[in-house]
Amino acid sequence: MRPAAGWELQNMLLPMIDRQMSVEIVGSGSKRAIGRPFQAAAQLTTAAMQGIWLYEPTELVMSAQAGTPLAQVEATLASNGQMLSFEPIDLGPTTGGPRGTQTIGSIFASNSSGSRRITAGAARDNLLGIEAVNGRAELFHAGGRVMKNVTGVDLCRGLAGSWGTLAVLTAVTFKVLPWPEAAATLVYFGLPDDIGTEVMCAAMRLPYEVSGAVHLSQALARRLEHEGLRRQGRSITALRIENFRSSIGYRSEALKDALKVYGDPAVLDTTDSLSFWGELRHLSVMPYNRDTCLWRISTAPTAGPKVVAAIKRHMPAEAYYDWSGGLIWVEVPASADAGASDIRRAVAVNGGHATLIRAEPEVRASVEVFQPQAPAVEKLMRGLKDAFDPYRVLNPGRMYASF
CATH class of the missing domain: 3.30.70.260 (ACT domain)
Structure with a gap:
C-alpha cells in the first residue's frame, strides 16, 4: 500500500482493521532491519507522501510530508544556510542498507539523533507538530508551529521513538537552526577509554560551547574515511566547537589550555571538521558485517x-x-x-x-531487541498501545513480542 495523503491512508487501514490484519509501516525501508522481525499481512509505505509545504527561514520552522527524503530537507535548509540542529544519524549503512535514503518521518519515528544532541536536544525535542493516523484509522493533529502551542499531553514527544507502533506519521513540523559560520575540532590521540571520557566530560563543563564529543577505540579509528586521522593508528578523542568565525580561534586555544594536562591536540579546520563529523553521522566506523x-x-x-x-x-x-x-x-x-x-x-x-x-x-x-521495561513502565506502554492501536494492527511485535 502506497498512500499519497492522510485520508488515503485512513481508507487503506480501515479494511485491515475490520479483518484484524497486521500492517508493516515503513518509509523508505532504511530501518527495516532494526527491531524484532514480525509477519505482517501487508506493507504500508509513506514514500509517496513527499513535499515541503511550509518553510519560513526567518521563523526557523519547516513542515514536510513524512515521506520526504531527509536529503531533500537538508538540501533545502543548506541553500538558506540552515540545518537540522540535532544532526540525525543514518542507520542504513550499518544495518546493510544504502546510505542517505531515510525519510524525515522515519527520523522522528525512531528519534534518531546525532552528536549535536548534547547541546541541541534529541529529534523529539525539535519536533513541534505532527499529523498522523492511529490504529483506529483516525487522522489527528498535535502540536503546532511554535513551542508555546504545545499544551497538555505532548503527543509529539510521545510518538517520537515509537517506531510506527502507535501511529503512522503523515506530516511533521520541526525547528531548524542556522549553520554555524565556522567549526574546529580538537583531536587527542592515544587516550584509553576512561581518560577519553574524562576529557569529554571536562570539556562539556567549560564555557566554550562544545557541540560534539566522541571517543573512538584504536581499532575503530583505523576504519575512519578521514585519511589523516586513520593514519595515526591510535584511539581518538574529538571535541567540536562551532561558532562565529571570529571566536573559533579564541575558543579553541582556551579549550586547549584548559585541557593541557591531557596533551597537545591536533586541530581540524572547518572543512576537515565537516568531513569527520559527517562520516560519523553514517556510522562509518561500524560498517555492516554479518560476523x-x-x-x-x-x-x-x-x-x-x-x-x-x-x-x-x-x-x-x-x-x-x-x-x-x-x-x-x-x-x-x-x-x-x-x-x-x-x-x-x-x-x-x-x-x-x-x-x-x-x-x-x-x-x-x-532476544529482547529493545530494553526490557520495569512493570510500571510496561503497564503505561500497554495503555498507550491500547489507546492508539487497540486492534494491534501497526507494526505488532516490532518493539516487544508481547504487545
Whole structure:
C-alpha cells in the first residue's frame, strides 16, 4: 500500500482493521532491519507522501510530508544556510542498507539523533507538530508551529521513538537552526577509554560551547574515511566547537589550555571538521558485517567505560562513545543471542539501557531487541498501545513480542 495523503491512508487501514490484519509501516525501508522481525499481512509505505509545504527561514520552522527524503530537507535548509540542529544519524549503512535514503518521518519515528544532541536536544525535542493516523484509522493533529502551542499531553514527544507502533506519521513540523559560520575540532590521540571520557566530560563543563564529543577505540579509528586521522593508528578523542568565525580561534586555544594536562591536540579546520563529523553521522566506523552484532547503549557519561569493561570481560568488543560518553555503540562478535545476557547484565549493574541495532533476523527474534521495561513502565506502554492501536494492527511485535 502506497498512500499519497492522510485520508488515503485512513481508507487503506480501515479494511485491515475490520479483518484484524497486521500492517508493516515503513518509509523508505532504511530501518527495516532494526527491531524484532514480525509477519505482517501487508506493507504500508509513506514514500509517496513527499513535499515541503511550509518553510519560513526567518521563523526557523519547516513542515514536510513524512515521506520526504531527509536529503531533500537538508538540501533545502543548506541553500538558506540552515540545518537540522540535532544532526540525525543514518542507520542504513550499518544495518546493510544504502546510505542517505531515510525519510524525515522515519527520523522522528525512531528519534534518531546525532552528536549535536548534547547541546541541541534529541529529534523529539525539535519536533513541534505532527499529523498522523492511529490504529483506529483516525487522522489527528498535535502540536503546532511554535513551542508555546504545545499544551497538555505532548503527543509529539510521545510518538517520537515509537517506531510506527502507535501511529503512522503523515506530516511533521520541526525547528531548524542556522549553520554555524565556522567549526574546529580538537583531536587527542592515544587516550584509553576512561581518560577519553574524562576529557569529554571536562570539556562539556567549560564555557566554550562544545557541540560534539566522541571517543573512538584504536581499532575503530583505523576504519575512519578521514585519511589523516586513520593514519595515526591510535584511539581518538574529538571535541567540536562551532561558532562565529571570529571566536573559533579564541575558543579553541582556551579549550586547549584548559585541557593541557591531557596533551597537545591536533586541530581540524572547518572543512576537515565537516568531513569527520559527517562520516560519523553514517556510522562509518561500524560498517555492516554479518560476523558482528551492534548494540546502542545509553548510560551516564562517567559510567560508559565501566559498561564497556564489564562487556569485555565476557567477549571481545569495540566501542564508539558519543554524547560525551552518554551513548556507546558497541560492536561484538555474532552469536546465538548477540551477547544479550552479558550486555544487559553490564548495563543493569552500571545503569542505562541497551538496544540491539544489528543482528541476523533469527537472533532478533529470540532476544529482547529493545530494553526490557520495569512493570510500571510496561503497564503505561500497554495503555498507550491500547489507546492508539487497540486492534494491534501497526507494526505488532516490532518493539516487544508481547504487545
